[in-house]
Amino acid sequence: MxxxxxxxxxxxxxxxxxxxxxxxxxxxxxxxxxxxxSFGADYGCCIVELGKTRVLxxxxxxxxxxxxxxxxxxxxxxxxxxxxMAAPGFEPGRQSELLVxxxxxxxxxxxxxxxxxxxxxxxxxxxxxxxxxxxxxxxNHDGNIIDAASIAGIVALCHFRRPDVSVxxxxxxxxxxxxxxxxxxxxxxxxxxxxxxxxxxxxxLLVDPSERxxxxxxxxxxxxxxxxxxxxxxxxxxxxxxxxDQVLRCSKITxxxxxxxxxxxxxxxxxxxxVRKEGGKFGFAESIPNQKITAFKMESAAVNTNNVEEQxxxxxxxxxxxxxxxxxxxxxxxxxxxxxxxxxxxxxxxxESEREEAAEEEGESEATAFECQTMETEDxxxxxxxxxxxxxxxxxxxxxxxxxLEPQELPRKTRTQTNLKQENTSKKxxxxxxxxxxxx
Amino acid sequence: MAAGRGEAxxxxxxxxxxxxxxxxxxxxxxxxxxxxxxxxxAAPRGRLLCGPGLRRCVAGLLVTKCGLLRHxxxxxxxxxxxxxxxxxxxxxxxxxxxxxxxxxxxxxAGDVFKLDVGGSEQASLSxxxxxxxxxxxxxxxxxxxxxxxxxxxxxxxxxxxxxCIDSSGRSSGMGIIGQDGFLFKVSLGLIRKLxxxxxxxxxxxxxxxxxxxxxxxxxxxxxxxxxxxxTLIIVNILxxxxxxxxxxxxxxxxxxxxx
Numbered sequence: 001m002x003x004x005x006x007x008x009x010x011x012x013x014x015x016x017x018x019x020x021x022x023x024x025x026x027x028x029x030x031x032x033x034x035x036x037x038s039f040g041a042d043y044g045c046c047i048v049e050l051g052k053t054r055v056l057x058x059x060x061x062x063x064x065x066x067x068x069x070x071x072x073x074x075x076x077x078x079x080x081x082x083x084x085m086a087a088p089g090f091e092p093g094r095q096s097e098l099l100v101x102x103x104x105x106x107x108x109x110x111x112x113x114x115x116x117x118x119x120x121x122x123x124x125x126x127x128x129x130x131x132x133x134x135x136x137x138x139x140n141h142d143g144n145i146i147d148a149a150s151i152a153g154i155v156a157l158c159h160f161r162r163p164d165v166s167v168x169x170x171x172x173x174x175x176x177x178x179x180x181x182x183x184x185x186x187x188x189x190x191x192x193x194x195x196x197x198x199x200x201x202x203x204x205l206l207v208d209p210s211e212r213x214x215x216x217x218x219x220x221x222x223x224x225x226x227x228x229x230x231x232x233x234x235x236x237x238x239x240x241x242x243x244x245d246q247v248l249r250c251s252k253i254t255x256x257x258x259x260x261x262x263x264x265x266x267x268x269x270x271x272x273x274x275v276r277k278e279g280g281k282f283g284f285a286e287s288i289p290n291q292k293i294t295a296f297k298m299e300s301a302a303v304n305t306n307n308v309e310e311q312x313x314x315x316x317x318x319x320x321x322x323x324x325x326x327x328x329x330x331x332x333x334x335x336x337x338x339x340x341x342x343x344x345x346x347x348x349x350x351x352e353s354e355r356e357e358a359a360e361e362e363g364e365s366e367a368t369a370f371e372c373q374t375m376e377t378e379d380x381x382x383x384x385x386x387x388x389x390x391x392x393x394x395x396x397x398x399x400x401x402x403x404x405l406e407p408q409e410l411p412r413k414t415r416t417q418t419n420l421k422q423e424n425t426s427k428k429x430x431x432x433x434x435x436x437x438x439x440x
Numbered sequence: 441m442a443a444g445r446g447e448a449x450x451x452x453x454x455x456x457x458x459x460x461x462x463x464x465x466x467x468x469x470x471x472x473x474x475x476x477x478x479x480x481x482a483a484p485r486g487r488l489l490c491g492p493g494l495r496r497c498v499a500g501l502l503v504t505k506c507g508l509l510r511h512x513x514x515x516x517x518x519x520x521x522x523x524x525x526x527x528x529x530x531x532x533x534x535x536x537x538x539x540x541x542x543x544x545x546x547x548x549a550g551d552v553f554k555l556d557v558g559g560s561e562q563a564s565l566s567x568x569x570x571x572x573x574x575x576x577x578x579x580x581x582x583x584x585x586x587x588x589x590x591x592x593x594x595x596x597x598x599x600x601x602x603x604c605i606d607s608s609g610r611s612s613g614m615g616i617i618g619q620d621g622f623l624f625k626v627s628l629g630l631i632r633k634l635x636x637x638x639x640x641x642x643x644x645x646x647x648x649x650x651x652x653x654x655x656x657x658x659x660x661x662x663x664x665x666x667x668x669x670x671t672l673i674i675v676n677i678l679x680x681x682x683x684x685x686x687x688x689x690x691x692x693x694x695x696x697x698x699x
Binding site: 002013022024026 | 671
């Protein structure tokens, strides 16, 4: 789709407003919009909202052979995508100038500043290193993509946890998150970009331009700085001529803004850490604001429930009876059992799956079962699927208020929360068992 | 499965309907909705208007958008039947014949201007479609100007056409919008609310400052007040009206008029 053109009257109005030092949303010239950081359920996933501009960041890692000319360093890969849902002018797969410019800025800001210690990502020199991949997706464009993207990138990198690895001679062991807590990346400092928009040939300056202001600006200056007042990247685009003291003034403003934003990031990371430790609810679902549209607000809207009972009975008589439920643990080897894996999909059933107490007589087997059910060990557990003449239903009685739509999914989620508690008790036992298995 | 079950349309007025619901019309449900046969004792009806969000189907009306079902009674004279439509919320505009919209001129191609109206295609506007325009006396339209006009032709098969005069050749308020002022975008539901007769928001705002306002059905609003500050205040209030209740709005306006 084509982007909406800017009309003459909008342009004139914006320039006049800027000359009178007024911005559309009532900010001052040096004010930032509200920054909101929310984390997802996975480590390394976050959404940053700068006003209405939203960027989603996701960090992932993989073990790969290193680059031949740098055998002891890990590999970093950054990618920013402008999703078509962000603005009508963005098309998928089209390499626009803006996209190239933003990608280049993010790379310079995060890679060249050496904020991530790549030496610590090395596992076996010359053979295996971690490749850290940062994907940024723009979800809504309301100006100043680069600032939001840089904040999202560095927050996601600080939030990410990679699996723990140990090397013993020739043998490399990668621990799953249940065996050993995943390890955060080693980050030296947090570079954050701050954008300055110039109008009327450099006469007027605005910090954090919104989308309308970006359309009428003459030039843009981006300074990436960390809280120790070290400039990581500086870029001026648009062909405006900047005077020396203008640039110095901008860098002073940047220092103040970066200090504020870094503090905000630290607080957000601490909050999330606390919530996860206490086992509270975290993830995007908890942080969505409640905005109600009042254009057609009625005090109450009647929903027709006259025939609900008859309809429900009809559906029940027509539907197939639910599959039989067994809570039998499967014994693999003495001391290792498995409960509730590989049940058939009961999406067609409208009833909740029955909750039954997990077999408590085998404390160890229960812990192993927890291990099997978490999302991180999906690959190993699917390989070990030995099924199924006996469909087995998952059970968890800790979260009462959550509705199970897909019987397989929810117990995994609840189990990751209780995982930490279980893990500590039987951590050592696991390691011993794990090592024996790999040796054999 | 459940689509076979329909409900009387009159019973659903003012209630939430979902896409896929079938609304049965009174009189003869097996007739196609175009004409309703006169039943014994039934009031004489003409054609029933099937408004936005509804489509005619075999049994009656099929709902295609979720929202509240509304009904307007037949007007005097009995020539036209009533009208049913669904009040739904959306931000993306689809051109409809007869709608008054604000367009932005993007190109001048010979005798025709191309306008962006927020739909999937650009609308075309002939230079003769202004009041008092002749081949010699052309309107002074530049690229980037704002035009308030109505759709003459708007269907999904052709590019929409706009005109700035009504059927009798008078402009009746349409044409090029002035140079100052500010244009911004809101959702379509808010526009319809503002266009309703005796809209409270407009009345309350007019107590505050004098201003000029043009509302386009494509979600665009043009505002002009005496100073930049006043214009910005009005813009922000109108944008916020989307999510504010009447109480909050009255409080906000009271604070502003107190200053």
